[in-house]
Amino acid sequence: xxxxxxxxxxxxxxxxxxxxxxxxxxxxxxxxxxxxxxxxxxxxxxxxxxxxxxxxxxxxxxxxxxxxxxxxxxxxxxxxxxxxxxxxxxxxxxxxxxxxxxxxxxxxxxxxxxxxxxxxxxxxxxxxxxxxxxxxxxxxxxxxxxxxxxxxxxxxxxxxxxxxxxxxxxxxxxxxxxxxxxxxxxxxxxxxxxxxxxxxxxxxxxxxxxxxxxxxxxxxxxxxxxxxxxxxxxxxxxxxxxxxxxxxxxxxxxxxxxxxxxxxxxxxxxx
Amino acid sequence: xxxxxxxxxxxxxxxxxxxxxxxxxxxxxxxxxxxxxxxxxxxxxxxxxxxxxxxxxxxxxxxxxxxxxxxxxxxxxxxxxxxxxxxxxxxxxxxxxxxxxxxxxxxxxxxxxxxxxxxxxxxxxxxxxxxxxxxxxxxxxxxxxxxxxxxxxxxxxxxxxxxxxxxxxxxxxxxxxxxxxxxxxxxxxxxxxxxxxxxxxxxxxxxxxxxxxxxxxxxxxxxxxxxxxxxxxxxxxxxxxxxxxxxxxxxxxxxxxxxxxxxxxxxxxxx
Numbered sequence: 350x351x352x353x354x355x356x357x358x359x360x361x362x363x364x365x366x367x368x369x370x371x372x373x374x375x376x377x378x379x380x381x382x383x384x385x386x387x388x389x390x391x392x393x394x395x396x397x398x399x400x401x402x403x404x405x406x407x408x409x410x411x412x413x414x415x416x417x418x419x420x421x422x423x424x425x426x427x428x429x430x431x432x433x434x435x436x437x438x439x440x441x442x443x444x445x446x447x448x449x450x451x452x453x454x455x456x457x458x459x460x461x462x463x464x465x466x467x468x469x470x471x472x473x474x475x476x477x478x479x480x481x482x483x484x485x486x487x488x489x490x491x492x493x494x495x496x497x498x499x500x501x502x503x504x505x506x507x508x509x510x511x512x513x514x515x516x517x518x519x520x521x522x523x524x525x526x527x528x529x530x531x532x533x534x535x536x537x538x539x540x541x542x543x544x545x546x547x548x549x550x551x552x553x554x555x556x557x558x559x560x561x562x563x564x565x566x567x568x569x570x571x572x573x574x575x576x577x578x579x580x581x582x583x584x585x586x587x588x589x590x591x592x593x594x595x596x597x598x599x600x601x602x603x604x605x606x607x608x609x610x611x612x613x614x615x616x617x618x619x620x
Numbered sequence: 621x622x623x624x625x626x627x628x629x630x631x632x633x634x635x636x637x638x639x640x641x642x643x644x645x646x647x648x649x650x651x652x653x654x655x656x657x658x659x660x661x662x663x664x665x666x667x668x669x670x671x672x673x674x675x676x677x678x679x680x681x682x683x684x685x686x687x688x689x690x691x692x693x694x695x696x697x698x699x700x701x702x703x704x705x706x707x708x709x710x711x712x713x714x715x716x717x718x719x720x721x722x723x724x725x726x727x728x729x730x731x732x733x734x735x736x737x738x739x740x741x742x743x744x745x746x747x748x749x750x751x752x753x754x755x756x757x758x759x760x761x762x763x764x765x766x767x768x769x770x771x772x773x774x775x776x777x778x779x780x781x782x783x784x785x786x787x788x789x790x791x792x793x794x795x796x797x798x799x800x801x802x803x804x805x806x807x808x809x810x811x812x813x814x815x816x817x818x819x820x821x822x823x824x825x826x827x828x829x830x831x832x833x834x835x836x837x838x839x840x841x842x843x844x845x846x847x848x849x850x851x852x853x854x855x856x857x858x859x860x861x862x863x864x865x866x867x868x869x870x871x872x873x874x875x876x877x878x879x880x881x882x883x884x885x886x887x888x889x890x891x
Contacts, residue, residue: 451722505729515784520757
């Protein structure tokens with residue numbers, strides 16, 4: 350793109366407050382941008398910033414022609430005066446590279462429509478399956494969890510790919526019974542090792558979207574990352590499984606870059 | 621509303637082309653409006669109207685302060701130049717009493733957000749269950765069909781009510797096996813009597829959203845309406861079932877009126 354039309358995609362990232370994990374995610378995203386030649390723009394606001402200040406930051410990125418993708422790092426501080434849903438709705442749908450704007454979610458849900466962007470974690474999950482020649486159409490897919498960032502859009506995307514989708518959540522009566530019917534199981538729970546061997550159908554394909562930090566006295570940092578699925582138990586039953594760390598996580602970052610590139614291409618009508 | 625603040629809700633209906641069933645649906649909606657004191661506005665465009673003319677009609681209703689709800693009667697004629705999705709997106713989300721605008725569908729899909737309107741057929745289905753004290757939370761709900769008018773929003777709405785939802789469609793490998801796991805079965809297929817007794821779990825609650833016109837030489841009109849579910853076979857297995865005609869159909873019209881009233885109340889901040 351740089352060589353042919355002399356333009357460079359730009360990603361605007363807004364960070365509010367001092368959460369260490371959020372700061373680290375933002376750093377990872379910026380580094381990844383620079384590695385592939387996307388220009389990262391960031392603005393950091395204090396935890397006690399006003400809603401108006403945050404809206405202004407989003408506005409300035411929405412209107413900046415050098416910025417093609419805009420993301421607000423989630424979660425926002427749990428402050429009464431910052432309404433996460435309102436702020437997400439304020440990101441221009443055409444720059445919403447996270448894919449969380451309700452118009453994009455609606456377009457993702459509806460056959461015959463195209464969302465401007467598919468949420469990165471869900472896109473990562475499907476890319477992983479497609480590139481490994483896993484058939485999705487007609488398969489029983491069980492998505493455990495329905496968060497707006499991961500579980501919900503993944504259910505919608507799997508349905509778009511013509512899977513028969515069941516979404517399991519906290520109120521599901523007998524989750525094990527449902528997961529045992531899965532050809533493909535996607536977990537978005539946030540509870541380490543919750544899914545055990547007897548939850549799984551032999552031959553199932555497991556995509557573990559969990560990334561749970563647990564104590565580990567053997568590690569220099571005193572902690573390590575594990576998934577929602579008990580890997581040791583699942584590996585003997587599953588025909589394929591993504592590890593944590595190293596599975597969908599890194600691909601998710603790539604999908605953010607890919608969405609940003611798509612946004613820039615659309616702006617310049619570059620193919 | 622009329623008595624307290626001197627205002628009357630208005631519903632704007634746009635009909636394109638001469639489909640007899642569409643004309644009849646529009647007449648039913650207008651009559652229902654008049655019965656409850658909602659003022660119906662209609663505009664009829666010829667099948668060969670331009671897209672610009674149709675946009676103008678939607679615009680004029682969007683901007684008319686006497687009209688609080690705007691619907692475009694679907695399906696539009698299958699003309700190349702009329703893009704149904706584009707036209708639905710053009711209805712103001714705040715007047716979209718059909719609930720088909722992608723922003724409203726996205727807000728329906730996401731927990732923690734409120735769509736301005738829930739699609740009438742889906743709302744009818746849930747009202748019917750709630751008013752009959754059917755527990756939805758934690759139940760296995762199978763929705764057969766995923767049309768944007770009925771199946772898709774019903775799946776999303778059932779999930780909002782914390783059911784464990786599975787959506788069955790044309791690519792589902794073994795639909796009977798899935799439907800036999802249902803505590804509540806909702807059908808949106810459009811094939812008369814497709815769901816037979818052996819598709820059903822004993823005690824299941826059946827909501828038949830189908831309305832299929834079949835030949836009937838005994839009838840004066842030469843045809844009659846039947847559902848997707850074989851009623852005679854289902855009635856001996858189900859603990860409750862909605863008949864066709866007379867089940868969800870009439871309630872769907874009421875939900876349209878209810879959405880229109882809600883829209884007017886919001887406009888005038890009337891409670």
